[in-house]
Amino acid sequence: MPSVVQVRRPYWNTEIESKLNTPEMKDIQWAKLKKKLEYFYEATPFWRSRMERAGIEPGDVRTWDDFHKRIPVFTKDQYREYAEECQGDISRMLDGFMGEDAKRLVCLAATSGTTGEPAPYPFTAEDRQAWAEFFARQLWRGGVFPGDKVLHGFGLSMFIGGTVLCMAMSDYGACCIPLGAEAGMEAIVRCAKLFKPKALVCTPSLAEYMIEKAPEVIGASVGSLGIERLLCGGEPGAGIPEVRQKIESAFGAKLFDIGGGGCSCEAPGYQGLHFLNEDIMLFELVHPETHEHVPLEDGATGLLVFTQLPGTMGWSGLRQTPNDIVQVFTSPCSCGGTGFRFRIIGRGDDMLKVKGVMVYPPAVEGVINAFVPRVTGEFRIVLNTPPPRVVPPLILKVEHGEGLSEEQLRDLEGEIAEAMHRRIKVRPRILWVSPNTLGRFLKKKNLFERTYEKTRQRQMEEKP
Ligand SMILES: [Zn+2]
Structure with a gap:
């Protein structure tokens, strides 16, 4: 059946995404942040005790400068210390991070954690909604629309890019095929041939391996699968020009780098990921050692620090760092899309x-x-x-x-x-x-x- 050419709106959420990287967005963030600080202080024992130790109450944060200077950055080492303090008891950790809201979880995922022990990633019903919105903006920019079939090739087990992404894709209206990396490469290639997905979401290394393996499994190149879009994340490959070129030419598809609330664009070369979720995650840069605030100016580099802004949010962190060193670009991108751009230079741990x-x-x-x-x-x-x-x-x-x-x-x-x-x-x-x-x-x-x-x-x- 010939495809119908549709003119689509440029963004999933026109109202918010048209305001990205503007003074108006700053005001939206500030209003949400003030409420969020109250929530942290009133409802979550762990974050309250951090604020108390720093000698600050929500009412003391009157300007952005107060926030940057007086709320300490929460590092991976401090996370580890807290995990040890709780003797690895995940329920205790969650009570600290979430207070009473830990009783309202609808999903409990995890990251692999810095020590190899799983670090909990809890979701309430509101979190699930926020995550759906968070991913929806990335999917739309990556050219995956409601109704499109998407083969899921990230690790499904526990990981945020796993079942949580599958739920978000379904909430968005895309048709998720939840195969997962665990199925192994042979199954992934066969499934892609059988189900004919428009898009594949996976790590760039899985996409690279698929190029090698397809001829052996189906007797044809990976390009024969008809995949039009690859949304790759979880590691830096989709931002490395040489790797991008290899994957795009082998698949005959467009490759988008996704992660950290952003998605890359179709501007020539690699222009970084447009950050699409300023109203959901406060994105800050700090000096990797002194933790001094680094203004988001064109070309600035620093350690990435996030604060989640919506109401309760189980996965909240107050100035928490994923330990990535990133560079930002605030000048307009030639693609015309909104949102400042960022590029991951490397993980602090690596x-x-x-x-x-x-x-x-x-x-x-x-x-x-x-x-x-x-x-x-x-x-x-x-x-x-x-x-x-x-x-x-x-x-x-x-x-x-x-x-x-x-x-x-x-x-x-x-x-x-x-x-x-x-x-x-x-x-x-x-x-x-x-x-x-x-x-x-x-x-x-x-x-x-x-x-x-x-x-x-x-x-x-x-x-x-
Ligand atoms: Zn762009």
């Missing part, structure tokens, strides 16, 4: 220091992927001692492409080292491995091979 130079894995990934097909694109950063400090040279285990001679590999190592030195000021040593020897990731990628750790990686890997 930062390496090589002779005083800060290195984030996405930058390494970009350089390696520029050498495809002489490399497969798969690599690991080998850490012989605990990060962040790396005693030079930085060691990379890299899968070379098919049919390269030893001499060609020597030359290639020189070229990669040179390119990496130009881009990130570090000259790596390369350990070559044959194609298809490194595990492939179905969920979040773990690019580190920690030789100092005996325990096996918890990541979900699949041998190609």
Whole structure:
């Protein structure tokens, strides 16, 4: 049946999204923040005690400056301390974070947590609504509309991008096919062929692996599946130009980077993610060490800090950091879409220091992927001692492409080292491995091979 060309409105929520990044939005945020501070103080024992320790009451926050200077940033280490204080008792943690509202949960998801223990992510009925709105704006900007079929390929189990995203997609009116990364690559490829989804949501590494695996499973390239849109998140790949190019050309589809309340756009090149949820999440930057407020100006870089603004919200945090280092762009984007843009430079936890130079894995990934097909694109950063400090040279285990001679590999190592030195000021040593020897990731990628750790990686890997 020929498709009907429809002229759609540019945004899911025209009323709010037309006000993004404007003084009017600032006023909306301020009104919500004032109410939210009252809620934290009156209803949640944990946040109240933090405010008390900082010697501040909601009434003392009269200006943005008061908020930035007097409400402390809640770090991952402090989260861990609180978890230990509660002896890992999740019910106790939730009582602290939510007070009485912990009795009204409709879903209890979790993140993997910094220590490997699951960190609870609770949802009340109101949270579910807010999340549906939060994701709806991203789906619309990514060209996935109510009625479209979407194959879900993120990890389904517990993770926010799992069942919670599936619920949000259904609430939005899209047809979610909840397969999940756990099903394994063969099932994902077969299901895509059988159900013919318009869009696929997954990690970029799953999309990359699918490119390799499709010919083996269905005897045809991934491009034959007819997927038009990929909404990828959970790791930085969808923001790395070399990786984007690889995925878009293989699928013959448009790739959108989603995450953190934003979605990338169709402007040429990669312009970052437009932040679409200023009325739901207060997005701030602070200095990574001093936690001093960094104004959201074009090109500013800092540690990302969020405060959730709607009423109760189980997943609330008051100036809580996901530990991502981001850069923002407030100048208008050539796509014409609203919302300032941001780009994730790297996760604070993944930062390496090589002779005083800060290195984030996405930058390494970009350089390696520029050498495809002489490399497969798969690599690991080998850490012989605990990060962040790396005693030079930085060691990379890299899968070379098919049919390269030893001499060609020597030359290639020189070229990669040179390119990496130009881009990130570090000259790596390369350990070559044959194609298809490194595990492939179905969920979040773990690019580190920690030789100092005996325990096996918890990541979900699949041998190609
Ligand atoms: Zn744009």
